[in-house]
Amino acid sequence: MRxxxxxxxxxxxxxAHDPATGWQMYLxxxxxxxxQIVQVTGRIAPPDFYIVDVRPLxxxxxxxxxxxxxRND
Numbered sequence: 001m002r003x004x005x006x007x008x009x010x011x012x013x014x015x016a017h018d019p020a021t022g023w024q025m026y027l028x029x030x031x032x033x034x035x036q037i038v039q040v041t042g043r044i045a046p047p048d049f050y051i052v053d054v055r056p057l058x059x060x061x062x063x064x065x066x067x068x069x070x071r072n073d
Contacts, residue, residue: 001040001051004030012068016041029057029065037065 003009011030018025024044031037039061041053057065 001028001030003033004028010069010072012065015044025052029061029068037062 004011009030011028013026013028016025016027017023026042026044026049028040028042029037030040037057039053039055039057040051041055043050043052
């Protein structure tokens, strides 16, 4: 994530909303330094961003992210 924030790594992100809590969220698909693709889920609470979950992508999500990477080289 540090490399993404520094503009050194690409990531695919989208805003989200958690209806149970009312939280504004952001989902970010990104590769780790080791190359594993993970989803980082963060809560947006201006001016802060709290990471609330990190998980590996499913096989279907990994395929989608890999296709996105190929289209956006």
